[in-house]
Amino acid sequence: MATTFYGALITPTTLTEYRALPRALLSVSRATGDIEWLEDDVAAGEVQDVIARHGAASESVDVVRLKLGEFLIPGFVDTHIHAPQVPNLGSGQEHELLDWLSEVTFPMESRFADADFAKRAYSSVIRRTLDYGSTTCCYYGTLHAEATKILADVIHGYGQRAFVGKCNMNRNSPEYYVEPSAEASLTATRELIAHIRALPPPPDAPASEPLVRPILTPRFAISCTGALLDGLGRLAAEDPALAIQTHISENESEIVLTKKLFPPGSLPSPPPLPNRKEKTQTARPKPKGTDPGVTYAGVYDAFGLLRRNTILAHGVHLEEEEVALIKARGAGISHCPTSNFNLRSGSARIGMLLDHGIKVGLGTDVSGGFSPSILTAVQHASMCAKVVALRTGTTPAHTRFTDRQLPMATLFYLATRGGAEVCDLQTRIGSLEKGKAFDALVVSVRSEAGNPAVWGMDTAEELEMGLARDGKARAKTEREELAGMLERFLFCGDDRNVRRVYVQGKFVGGKEWRQ
Amino acid sequence: MATTFYGALITPTTLTEYRALPRALLSVSRATGDIEWLEDDVAAGEVQDVIARHGAASESVDVVRLKLGEFLIPGFVDTHIHAPQVPNLGSGQEHELLDWLSEVTFPMESRFADADFAKRAYSSVIRRTLDYGSTTCCYYGTLHAEATKILADVIHGYGQRAFVGKCNMNRNSPEYYVEPSAEASLTATRELIAHIRALPPPPDAPASEPLVRPILTPRFAISCTGALLDGLGRLAAEDPALAIQTHISENESEIVLTKKLFPPGSLPSPPPLPNRKEKTQTARPKPKGTDPGVTYAGVYDAFGLLRRNTILAHGVHLEEEEVALIKARGAGISHCPTSNFNLRSGSARIGMLLDHGIKVGLGTDVSGGFSPSILTAVQHASMCAKVVALRTGTTPAHTRFTDRQLPMATLFYLATRGGAEVCDLQTRIGSLEKGKAFDALVVSVRSEAGNPAVWGMDTAEELEMGLARDGKARAKTEREELAGMLERFLFCGDDRNVRRVYVQGKFVGGKEWRQ
Known part of the structure; x- marks a missing residue:
């Protein structure tokens, strides 16, 4: 029993390349939700002959034929989103980080103490992120264990792949929105982890692995006492598969406060490093006058919270030493350009990190970012790289990505496969390949999608009209046509162009799901 | 005979203030399309009593009642858009200006030699810009007189307010897309002007003034010989009401080439200046090594092309002397941040200009910019100002706007009233006031608008949920609620939130028009 897709398919391969197949045939097992095979x-x-050659009886195979202007891509991975902040989308543009937290964010998050409110809000939130094509999301909940269990339940019901964590925050937070102690925070965290791990497979779930996973979520170093970070580090050490997410080096004031809160000597010794030889000559030098012994990343590392399944949001102002440390630990960065522009945090040097x-x-960082769509993150990641390149002035001669604009292939990679790597799920998702889960989108750049920002490509004439760049000369190759459609979708698309969303082989969202 | 709107209304007053009226009653004359009166x-x-007090018989008045989450604002003014480039939306992100012209833009524009193609393409283009809420647009056509007449005809048929110009370009353009001589370019320009001025009023047009006006459109100094600019200057001098649009100081290579093409001594004497005392101490100093006698703005000025109805697109790298000159001439700047990010042109210092x-x-600069929506331009103008502020580092103590982020009120002003000023139409459009034309949008931030990026505000509860910022404390004032809705629309809205578009009192576009 299988579902087979026939038509155009685009999937990332390396940071600078992707496969663009005009006539792909891809088969998804209905039993496992995984990709059984792909012919290019x-x-x-x-089509029927090829299916038969793979040993399937034709009556057991549904064939979905894509139209001109439609194509399959891997689902988007949103590596940083605050679920309880979605109702605040488009609020508070005037603030920087620390004021924005106290004026806009904490008041909203505190309302999730009310379980009814949480259930209604989260149902609406998850519907939106799925319909925008985010097949995997790394969610921060609030500090509430109950509301965050509800969040996990809602995601589980909708069939999205996700990491769900409750915020750990027992200091430097308003008195109406703070945990009473490190111990209370750790107890609530253990309770949430147990709840998520006990979620039953949905009745029609094809997957043998869980879609919703727990994640440790110390909000940021500022909001956690050393005792809390120490307790979280112990939890992590007991359970190497447990993912970790937090914020790092988003804003200058935040960095200064973090270093003040964790002076040298206040930190335990970090676990031994596998490799200290990493060179980071082009990263940012440590600011003068700061203590040589403490970095923001070093605080997390001291508590054992930096490892291959740690997701660090932002990393706008990383110092050289931190870049080396993050690399050595194998942790990943969630780049959130919308938020970094919006909260005036700065422009992260993503090319240098690559x-x-x-x-x-990529991360939307709702609602520091004002859009729930990874498409907006793609556009702003492109703009952020261009701002970094302009700031440097001349294009550096000997770098691949550092201080350069990011090619389309790289942006596509960050939105899909890069996100999968950051989640340490690269063997399961992030590209369309045999053996991986079918987490995918059917995209349409046709007029009937109804998005007037995309010049429709329903007919061969419109296709040519939209893509012709060379006056009267040669026709586009099929690969160039697909490249044009991908660029158009990434820069002009919205939820209307996301026709169908699949997670682990199951049809769970998109424009056609809503209709 | 009148149409009266009852509900929320938001209209700009100054660069930093707007009126937000929760219970406005506004009457539009069906005879003139102008606003007859506004009660706040x-x-x-x-409602009926107030209408009667204004002397109208109730049977002659239609009352449109807006719902919670709906509000009236002035229509957007897109001060810079290339109509023939709309089919290229979302193409060519990898290029800078001069390469982008030759690789992406000129090949597409050359296709408008075909009148059938032009008619089909432009019909689709104008439908889109109207539905995005751009009630006034400053359009560049191609170099073709015929295609640009078609553009004017289509706009006229749809009832949009617009300036329409054909590009003057007789050098430094590909041989398949260049005018044969200055004289041919001028003849075609005169022909287009005559065509536009002879357009009949539409059968049911309420306006006594033309909606579609001609505009002189020297593409940029690089593409025009001195003889062509001189001829255009003479045309302008004969006709002070004739508007002018061109590009200025978008990209560093463009500036260098412009100065090379117009060396000192090659220029005629400009018309006398009314005021040379303008101070511009904070503008950009002239780059070292450039001739002291020539600026980019000075080239246009020498030919008499800089005046109060001149629209200059970009102005990213203006020198001090140019800022003073532009101010003295009363010309306006079309800020196109999407394009400036996208083509790596730089970040314009809009606060300094203000x-x-x-x-x-604001201008979309399609397709240097990848969005046809002024909402995107608003978001990117905010981001551009934040990038400029970050570049400077510290917030300057003694400036109002220079190197600071732009407040919401300023962004709203630029998108509406500022655009009207740039078009020299500030007495007729740009705000909702007695005596002005009713160029307006009915905006909805309700869930039923169908845009999942906007957290719906259909009910009092959702309204409060969306806007609450202070935990359990006081309720929002009505003005704060409206401010929240405006911010949400500007940062998260799209064409689905633009329910109805009116130009000169006539319902001509928006989501409800299409349904």
């Missing part, structure tokens, strides 16, 4: 150039008349071999994905 | 605080039960009293509006 099948003529229209040969040149250091650090894993990078 | 009318109880629901008093502090110098220069008129500024």
Whole structure:
């Protein structure tokens, strides 16, 4: 029993390359939700023959045929989103980080003490992120264990792949929204982890692995006492598969306060490093006057919270030493350009991080970012890289990505496969390949999608009209046509162009799901 | 005979203030399309009484009642858009200006030699810009007189307010897309002007003034010989009401080439200046090594092309002397941040220009910009100002706008009233006031608008949920609620939130028009 898709398919391969297949035939097992096989150039008349050659009886196979202007891509991975802040989308543009937290964010989050409110709000939130094509999300909940269990339940019901954590925050937070002690915070965390791990598979779930996973979520170092970070580090050490997410080096004031809260000598010794030889010559030098012994990343590392399944949001102002440390630990960066522009945090040097071999994905950072769509994050990641390149002035001669604009292929990679790496799920998702889960989108750049920002490509004439760049000369190759459609979707698309959303082989969202 | 709107209304007053009226009653004359009167605080039960007090018989008045979450604002003014580039939306992100012109733009524009193609493409283009809420647009056509007449005809048929110009370009353009001589370019320009001025009023047009106006459109100095600019200057001098649009100081290579093409001594004497005392101490100093006698703005000025109805797109790298000159001439700047990020042109110092009293509006600059929506331009103008502020580092103590982030009120002003000023139409459009044309949008931030990026505000509860910022404390004032809705629309809205578009009192676009 399988579902087979026939039509265009685009999937990332490396940071600078992707496969663009005009006539792909891809088969998804209905039993497992995984991709059984992928053939890359099948003529229209040969579809049934190829299916038969793979040993399937034709009556057990549904064939979904994509139209001109439609194509399959891997689902987006949103590596940083605050679920309880979605109702605040488009509020508070005037603030920087620390004021924005106290004026806009904490008041909203505190309302999730009310379980009814949480249930209504989260149902609406998850519907939206799925319909925007985020097949995997790394969610911060609030500090409330109950509301965050509800969040996990809602995600589980909708069939999205996700990491769900409750915020740990027992200091430097308003008195109406703070945990009473490190111990209370740790107890609530253990309770949430147990709840998520006990979620039953949905009745029609094809997957053998859980879609919803727990994640440790110390909000940021500022909001956690050393005792709390120490307790979280112990939890992590007991359970190497347990993911970790937090914020790092978003804003200058935040960095100063973090260093003040964790002076040298206040920190335990970090676990031994596998490799201290990493070179970081082009990263940012440590600011003068700061203590040589403490970095923001070093605080997390001292408590054992920096490892290959740690997701660090922002990393706008990382120092050289931190870049080396993050690389050595194998942690990943969630790049959140919308938020970084919006809260005036700065422009992260993503190209430099890529040149250091650090894993990078994209995050919407709702509602520091004002859009729930990874498409907006793609556009702003492009703009952020261009701002960094302009700031440097001349294009550096000997770098691959550092201080350069990011090519389309790289942006596509960050939104999909890069996000999968940051989540340490690269063997299961992030690209469309045999053996991976079918987490995918059917995208349409046709007029009937109804998004007037996309010049429709329903007919061969419109296709040519939209893509012709060379006056009267040669026609586009099929690969160039697909590249044009991908660029158009990434820069002009919205939820209307996301026709179908699949997670682990199951149809769970998109424009056609709502209709 | 009148149409009267009852509900919330938001309209700009100054660069930093707007009126937000929860219970406005506004009457539009069906004979003229102008706003007859506006009352600012009318109880629901008093609507008929107030209408009667204004002397209207109730049977001759339609009352449109807006719902909670709906509000009236002035229509957007897109002060810079290339109509023939709309089919290229979302293409060519990898190029800077001059390469982008030759690789992406000129090949598409050359196709408008075909009148059938032009008619089909432009019909689709104008439908889109109207539905995004751009009630006035400053359009560049191609170099073709015929295609640009078609553009004017289509706009006229749809009832949009617009300036329409054909590009003047007789050098430094590809041989398949260049005018044969200055004289041919001028003849075609005169022909287009005559065509536009002879357009009949539409059968049911309420306006006594033309909606579609001609505009001189030297593409940029690089593409025009001195003889062509001189001819255009003479045309302008004969006709002070004739508007002018061109590009200025978008990209560093463009500036260098412009100065090379117009060396000192090659320029005629400009018309006398009314005021040479303008101070521009905070503008950009002239780059070292450039000739002291020539600026980019000075080239246009020498030919008499800089005046109060001149629209200058970009102004990213203006020198001190140019800022003073533009101010003295009363010309306006079209700020196109999407394009400036996208083509790596730089970040315009809009706050500095505002502090110098220069008129500024927003432009989408399709397809240098990848969005046809002024909402995107608002978001990117905010981001651009934040990038400029970050570049400077510290917030300057003694400036109002220079190198600071732009408040919501300023962004709203630029998108509406600022654009009207740049078009020299500030007495007729740009705000909702007695005696002005009713160029307006009915906006909805309700869930039923169908845009999942906007947290719906259909009910009092959702309204409070969306806007509460202070935990359990006081309720929002009505003005704060409206401010929240405006911010949400500007940062998260799209065409689905633009329910109805009116130009000169006539319902001509928006989501409800299409349904």
